[in-house]
Amino acid sequence: MKTVFTTGEAAKICKVSQQTIIRCFDSGQLKGFRVPGSRFRRIPRDQLFAFMKDNGIPTEALESGKRKVLIVDDDEELVELLKDTFERDGRFDIRTANNGFDAGMLVKEFRPDLVVLDVMLPDINGREVCVRVRSDSTLDEVKIVCISGMVEADKVADLKAAGANDFVQKPFAVDKLLERACELLTLEAAPSNA
Secondary structure, eight states, X not given: OOSEEEHHHHHHHHTSOHHHHHHHHHHTSSOOEEXXXXXXXXXXXXXXXXXXXXXXXXXXXXXXXXXXXXXXOSOHHHHHHHHHHHHHHSSEXXXXXXXXXXXXXXXXXXXXXXXXXXXXXXXXXXXXXXXXHHTOXXXXXXXXXXXXXXXXXXXXXXXXXXXOSEEEESSOOHHXXXXXXXXXXXOOOOOOOO
């Protein structure tokens, strides 16, 4: 578990810009130290935790160090398969939803780093979920990967225009989806079990 963070790491954990962290550091709101002989700022875990508490920033990301993933699909078998795959990796905290309404509620309260989103949900289409997530500036850092069996290229372009970061065609290899998720979250590729 990390005990000291760079301003970039602290920004990711707090889901704010690096400039915001630097400003808070320089103004004394966020305590830390400079690396001797350089201008690099470092923030100890306990100071970052206190700063997050003081500013009403959810601290679970710091507590577990895991990336939060929300899986949204009405195919329960696929949801279980994806959940198992991400949990086996060990670097993710997973929540699931099987409709757009629950997904919308969970995005706001769970504040995931990544949403794996089925485009064809029973109550709302995935494009609409993308639009709603992107209309909330506090969710700017959330990455969205849409999954679907549909093939029309114009629909894929439309999803990306609505805010999806990526599209994966069903059926797909779950390991490939995990790999893509790691790329989007700038994590190292999952260690292969081969």
